[in-house]
Amino acid sequence: MEPQSPQDTQRSPTWTDDFGTPAGAGRAGAWAAVGAPALVLGASYVGFGAFVHQSGLTFFQGVASSITGWALPGQIALIEIFAAGGSLLAAAIAVGLANARLMPMVVTLMPILREGEAAPSPRLIHYLSAHFIALTGWAIAMQRCPDMTPGQRLPFFLGFTLVIWFSTLFCTALGFYLVEILPPTVTLGLVFLNPLYFMLLFTIDIVRRDRRWALLIGVVLGPVLHMITPEWGLLITGLGGGTLAFLITQYDRRRGKS
């Protein structure tokens, strides 16, 4: 069969996913989230809810954190610094540094979600959708959306992330409630879920050259600087340790190329 236009030869072979309508794409995204993604992230948020309870915050404050500040590492940093008696400024900077990687994530995903749009500048829907860009949804969308028909990508992404977002809200509440009915030792296990989870995630990343030094230096500096200055230790670990790691990684890259 002869291609109808130059566009057809370019497009039809690459876009293998077509859900028919934007609503169909939204439903497909929602179904893709049910199961492993919602369960794994849900367990982390049960741990977060228990952590919120142990840190002396209220039920509504815990759920509000997951509604408005949705991105687990930053949420944990915020609650930890509050519980440790840190200042508002220290908390703001730490959350800012912990969540700074959201910006380049949005920068890479937005053009994929918006492909084929006539309007050059982002609209309200894009600014609203950006609230739901966090690690799990971002990774799935980066993987699957480039194969989808434009116009169905944003609905797929929103269907996926709204399901995991609502499940994390429910799980935050569940974790908080479980602390009140479970024995104290079981609660300790729940609160410890996230430190263990992130430790294993980072263990995987140690093999990545671009992250290895930042992780190793951070692990050592975090507790050491905490003993010297509990208030600013974390920020110095991030800025100082991160910069040192960046310089080592740059040096590695240059040596690797020549």
Next chain:
Amino acid sequence: MTVSAWWFLLVGALVTYGWRAAGVALSGKIDPNSALMRWVACVAYALLAGLIARLIVAPQGALGDTALWMRLSSAGVALLVYFIFRRSIVLGVTAGALWLVAVTTLVGA
């Protein structure tokens, strides 16, 4: 004087959404793989690695009342099970958490 947790939550939400909004505004205009962005990633990973280490070595609240060896052995069990069972994060985390529950129940926190 203590600042209400609500102020912390408000500031955290503004800072977090600020990065996302900046990402929308800057998409297509900056290179996400530039040296500046790689530095941002390094700072974030160093801070998070430090935070996780601090949560294990020097946690606040009830976890802080447990002995250090209990938390370290829990992390060790998680790592061990993770590597034995073909790098399963779910099994590793579950085993480490159960270990902590077991030792705090048996030995007392």
